[in-house]
Amino acid sequence: MNPVRTEDLVVSRNRRHHRDPALAPTTDIREELLELEHKGELIVHRVPDPHVLVGTKYGRQKKIPMGNVWHHKSCGQCGHIPGYPTSIIWLHKMLGLDSYDPTNQTSCTGWNYYASATSNSLAQVSVACRNFAAAYKDGFYPLIHCGTSFGHYKDVREELVTQPELRREVRKVMEKLGYPLVFPEEIVHYSEWVYAVRNKLAALKVHDVSGITACVHPACHYHKLIPEDVVYDDEIYNGERTAVITGLALAFGAKVGDYSTWYDCCGFGFRHILVSRDFTRSFAARRKIEVMINEANPDVVLAQDTGCVTSLDKSQFAVKPHGVKVGVPVISDAQFAALAMGAHPFRVVQIHWHATDWRPLLEKMGIDWQSAWEEFQEDLERIKRGEIKHLEWGDVFNG
Amino acid sequence: MDESEKKVWAEVLAEAKRDPRWHHSLHGCFECGVCVGSCPSARYYDYSPRRIAQAMAREDLNLLKEIVEEDIWNCSQCYACTRCPRGNSPGGLVIILREVAVKHALPSAVEAMTGYTRVIYKVMTTGTQVSSDMLQVDAFPDWGPQVADTSKHLDEWRQAIPTASLWGTKSSAWNVDQKTRLELYRIWQMTGVMDWVKPVAPSVAALLEEEFEEALEEEGEE
Ligand code: SF4
Ligand code: SF4
Numbered sequence: 244m245n246p247v248r249t250e251d252l253v254v255s256r257n258r259r260h261h262r263d264p265a266l267a268p269t270t271d272i273r274e275e276l277l278e279l280e281h282k283g284e285l286i287v288h289r290v291p292d293p294h295v296l297v298g299t300k301y302g303r304q305k306k307i308p309m310g311n312v313w314h315h316k317s318c319g320q321c322g323h324i325p326g327y328p329t330s331i332i333w334l335h336k337m338l339g340l341d342s343y344d345p346t347n348q349t350s351c352t353g354w355n356y357y358a359s360a361t362s363n364s365l366a367q368v369s370v371a372c373r374n375f376a377a378a379y380k381d382g383f384y385p386l387i388h389c390g391t392s393f394g395h396y397k398d399v400r401e402e403l404v405t406q407p408e409l410r411r412e413v414r415k416v417m418e419k420l421g422y423p424l425v426f427p428e429e430i431v432h433y434s435e436w437v438y439a440v441r442n443k444l445a446a447l448k449v450h451d452v453s454g455i456t457a458c459v460h461p462a463c464h465y466h467k468l469i470p471e472d473v474v475y476d477d478e479i480y481n482g483e484r485t486a487v488i489t490g491l492a493l494a495f496g497a498k499v500g501d502y503s504t505w506y507d508c509c510g511f512g513f514r515h516i517l518v519s520r521d522f523t524r525s526f527a528a529r530r531k532i533e534v535m536i537n538e539a540n541p542d543v544v545l546a547q548d549t550g551c552v553t554s555l556d557k558s559q560f561a562v563k564p565h566g567v568k569v570g571v572p573v574i575s576d577a578q579f580a581a582l583a584m585g586a587h588p589f590r591v592v593q594i595h596w597h598a599t600d601w602r603p604l605l606e607k608m609g610i611d612w613q614s615a616w617e618e619f620q621e622d623l624e625r626i627k628r629g630e631i632k633h634l635e636w637g638d639v640f641n642g
Numbered sequence: 643m644d645e646s647e648k649k650v651w652a653e654v655l656a657e658a659k660r661d662p663r664w665h666h667s668l669h670g671c672f673e674c675g676v677c678v679g680s681c682p683s684a685r686y687y688d689y690s691p692r693r694i695a696q697a698m699a700r701e702d703l704n705l706l707k708e709i710v711e712e713d714i715w716n717c718s719q720c721y722a723c724t725r726c727p728r729g730n731s732p733g734g735l736v737i738i739l740r741e742v743a744v745k746h747a748l749p750s751a752v753e754a755m756t757g758y759t760r761v762i763y764k765v766m767t768t769g770t771q772v773s774s775d776m777l778q779v780d781a782f783p784d785w786g787p788q789v790a791d792t793s794k795h796l797d798e799w800r801q802a803i804p805t806a807s808l809w810g811t812k813s814s815a816w817n818v819d820q821k822t823r824l825e826l827y828r829i830w831q832m833t834g835v836m837d838w839v840k841p842v843a844p845s846v847a848a849l850l851e852e853e854f855e856e857a858l859e860e861e862g863e864e
Contacts, residue, residue: 467722
């Protein structure tokens, strides 16, 4: 990584950004990755066609695959908010895009690394490269569901590309595991895909969301780690913040309410959410949710990451008796899009896994959640009676 | 600080500085406080990313000792401090110092593992950090009645998710193939992580060996 020069960071708030890739404060690591491939050091997994280009902070273009993706799932989402990955997959199906849900994937293990440091660079790069090699062998392109995995993998890319000795060591590990050393051409976060297809998704909207005000929380590990690779758009926030989530909400016709602590984290803290939750609770409730209510009075908070949805949602219950203003449901951009497009709130969006009362939001969106809940209860009964083993996509689309 | 202590902390600093990321995370410090203004942990703890950047820039061993013993585990790893006009990353310095603390089983690292080791076990065995069976009222009493609801209906709720890799999963976030779990274990072995984990979380290391060594032998791996 090249050091950032002070003069590059001085930005007038009133000036429209001049985006010129040549003026970016860092070199384009993707080009260095391709050079390494040229030298025979590794394989670069190309973004498959068709793909679309989106702009990033300094005007570099980023390729976003349209289908043929390997859903690199997030452990926090799958474990505790399963409607998150399910909505991402449902959106792919709604656009008729092929994708693959692997079981030969591990998480990036970055959550644990940031929480406990019981790992090291060689292990972290090896875990990443094992996943990428598995995706390459499966013939699908990794789409990263987790904000931390996304940021962490870009840190990993910097380390792999800039440290030849580390690269040699990783190659040895991969050889022993029987995998080639592969790295994707782009690290793509699902919310970038959602942003790239936002108008196609919005065209399938069945519920009017023009009466909905959303507050947006961008994930720290999405936009603060390797920010030069993050999606920006001059039309959104005058190009001064990332355009993901907000771009989706606006495309669907929702209002986006601004609030002064948008840059603050959610309070997740990686270790704090598990072992020091008093910090997480206070920060999420007082610095985020209460500020949002005071300044924008949202119907919903939209986020793009596991930890953010968890912290912001689950932290609201315990602080209520202390007079803190709370009570705003928290979901992902993908879940919001799915709900607006008529996805089943329980079979697909799995909203029953969320803690803060989501009923007023669904009612305001015009969703008859009571009937849907009855249908879902019947699904559960069928499972309990042994008539079906589990819910399948066929039940979702034909049921 | 006596001479022998100085020697220890000088070695901690030298080891941290050998990490190639160190020099990208520290370019001297204006002492401007931009990082502190952005830092969530500074709001709730006696914690300051500026103090960390300053101390490291000056290579102040007394402060380094205090920081490693008291501060590093308070950082939220959010990287808001990368707003630094010098291009510093105090959060980046923290993760390197944490690694050194874990590697040498320094007391703050051992203490930081209290109540956390089951998470390390989960991620090192399944490759996923959390699972739905962790949603128990006694573990998350502050998350409200939804946790009780989840644990009561967990069996059928986990079957009622159309994403196939999640079907029935309660002890891992999704179904991770046994072959993949073994590959992950071999990564921990080959990269020295097992050796790091032993002193700070010996029970985890023992459980991992018990769980995977036999399977590896069966596969003809050492
Ligand atoms: S990474 Fe740590 S030091 Fe930096 S702003 Fe976040 S909590 Fe503060
Ligand atoms: S923002 Fe940077 S220069 Fe300013 S006090 Fe923090 S580390 Fe030092």
